[in-house]
Amino acid sequence: MRLVIARCSVDYAGRLAAHLPLATRLLMIKADGSLLVHSDGGSYKPLNWMSPPCTLAVAEPDADQASAGINEVWTVTQRKTQDRLIVSIHEILSDSSHDLGVDPGLVKDGVEAHLQQLLAEQIELLGDGHTLVRREYMTAIGPVDILARDDAGASVAVEMKRNAGIDAVEQLTRYLELMNRDPLLRPVQGVLAAQTFAPQARTLAEDRGIRCVVLDYDAMRGIESGHARLF
Template sequence: MRVVIARCSVDYSGRLDAHLPPATRLLMVKADGSVLVHSDGGSYKPLNWMSPPCRLSVAEPTAEEAAAGVEQVWTVQHTKSDDRLVVRIEEFLADHSADLGVDPGLVKDGVEAHLQKLLAEQIDLLGAGHRLVRREYPTAIGPVDIMAKDPTGASVAVEIKRRGDIDGVEQLTRYLDLLNRDPLLAPVRGVFAAQEIKPQARVLATDRGIRCLVLDYDAMRGLDDVASRLF
């Protein structure tokens, strides 16, 4: 990655035209070819950018540009369209390159696979007398996270999310519609389980006869002593 702090102006042309007048900005050139222009604000979002596949070329300024104080011109041309990003650098304040290597990616704590494993091991969280049938129960439209039986022997399909929203309820609804066509399984009840369930999702689930279950991830991992709580 190359990181440059410079006083520059930026022009974007193609599907739209945009202009950034001269100012001090952060320019990032990544190994994948992308070029991003940042200001000291606006959080993570760049002011302008070019995504790969693209090609960066560096040229000397024209006589007119040099007279205006431009030292170097960067042209970033997208290889599959006419989109072009032109950065006219008037002054370099810092220029540093480093090989960051291969990034292993973000490892999230409490992802759905972890929640699924913990709930399968603690199936009584669904209620006393429940037993696990199978994780990743296969259907024609994808696997149900957990299939269980309640104390009466009726089937229970569980969909697990970190944050439960309407899309998750819709997904579970599709599973239930399909599972209830199987006379060996029907009737199948649904449980929508998540660390946090949005109000709209709860209303929709309740309307469709789906029970909501909020999962306490720390307690499931044994990191939270529920018995010692005051509230």
């Protein structure tokens, strides 16, 4: 991974246009080819980014760019869509590269991992006619917990959480955006499955067309509730 702290401006050109004015930012270039632009705020979410497959080209500035104080122009091109992320470098303050090795991936806690296993075995909880394709379906940005198909054969991407918050909706949204670019998968529906949902997460999910499914962990394990019953 290459980490560059630079004074730069950033322009996104393609299906949408966006501009980040000149400021000091962190540019993160990952081994998979992706480039992410971070500020010193906003938690984990980048200000802008380009997902793989993409290529990075570094060029000298033209006369007008040089007179504006630009020393390098980075152009990151998405190979499938031809969208471009153009980073105009005015000054590099720090530039370092690090070999992070092979990442073991996210280790889920016991309940969350067991929920995934149980839902894979009881995939009909998503709806009649649903079938399992596979667990841990790998994408360029990480594994989707479950890939399934509905009764019409359409792809369904399922993200599992014990307690689903807005971060879970954002995570699944990124998976769906990437998977819907694949002609063999699209259209891909999104399902967020959890034991509990934050109200804001449910509202955001429904606004984005993501279905929320409440999971009863005890029922899935075949454990009856402790409430007394007449029969």
